[in-house]
Amino acid sequence: METPWTDKQTAERYRHKVGLAEMLKGGVIMDVTNAEQARIAEEAGAVAVMALERIPSDIRKMGGIARMSNPGIIKAIQAAVSIPVMAKCRIGHFAEAQILEALGVDFIDESEVLTPADNANHVFKHDFKVPFVCGCRNLGEALRRIGEGAAMIRTKGEAGSGDIVEAVTHMREVTEGIRRLQTLRSDELMAEAKRLGAPYHLVLETAELGKLPVPNFAAGGVATPADAALMMQLGAETVFVGSGIFASEDPAPRAKAIVDAVTFHDDPAKLLEVSLTLGEAMKGRAVNEMEENEKMAGRGW
């Protein structure tokens, strides 16, 4: 996919970014806060880890400003595993992103889990060599982020809640938006681009493909193998698990079970088998009992 205003070099680099996202399909990306957790994730079969100072459920409890993790923590995790290492920067904080790129992380998540640094603008991601993933709640938001150069899209869900309801809502919003595009006549697509607030060329491309132009992953509230399978059956191509593993009673077996559940997401007998011997899932908090200002999904646009 080439954006009309980018040069040949940027377009080629963009293919490499989306290429890595393609390689991560059908897998699980796990939040980890130290080298030991990163090794547990790799041993379980994670396709990548997200290196963080605190998992989202702890960010919620702590309050205060959530920023990019200490680079020393990320470095220790990079040294511990051979799989790709991702890290988060604040929405719009391109200087944090520059530092993460200098650190050699494999993917940057411009994330609503951290406190936004810019109320109007997201990072212009085509400026970077490193690929970015961004969260979305609907098709318009997804296409705006892709327009800025995101190489992977994920649902926002509600991070650190352990409640899958928002991830389901966001995934259904995206797929419903795409189905709608496919029902429109070509002379209706400009008006639809206006309604979505999305770049016209990406609206055309999505209508033609019948899917997002970049891989579409799920995040925000996955806590069990069944949650992971649900998101895959709703159209997610990979699943991020944030607090769901290391805030549970049994991180290592749960991590493995969720990896197996993604591979066999359409096989109920296998899903039963991997779910049988697990301990307590993370306790979590119901999203509909949260105050509006506690929710993270509303950050960014």
Place this chain on the structure above:
Amino acid sequence: MSKPVGLLTLQGDYEKHRQTFAALGRETCGVRRPDELDRVSCLVIPGGESTTLSRLIDRIGLREPLRRFAADHPVMGTCAGLIMLAGALEGEEESDFGVKPLGLLDCTVLRNGYGRQIDSFTAPVAAGGLGAAEPPFAAVFIRAPRITAVGPGAEVVARHGEEPVAVRQGRLLGLTFHPELTDDLRIHRAFLDLAGSV
């Protein structure tokens, strides 16, 4: 009608391979379990994460069935797929954290041999042994492995400069790059020719 092309659908970019074979008019069939190998004429191990593939292959009990299948069927591995086919991996510790290759291709491979994602690149590759000599194949290398040694059993069929980037041994084929990420169908066609020649 012959059996469909098999795709190992445990994890990775198998959907891209499916699209490429579809463009060549060939049907594909996903393989996740030992008995599903009976339904396919050949197999592609796609790009993805080799640690994940290695773990899943052992957890599902696919290691020996895959080795038996490869003894008398064509198999192509791209990137992580090549790592799985390799005879040996360089610098990989013999521990639970390491990747255990299937040991089928007589070559040694270094994982992430070019560095991290920011070092991923596209380069013209002379792939005369794969029907892609002229023009050279625009090969996409993503966190790619490097072939550091090729034994007498295997033959180099594509090079980037002096460096081997694809090897063939009988009907087994391993590439360090991703032909499935480009619109150039020549290498997939060469694999089907190899599969059809038996």
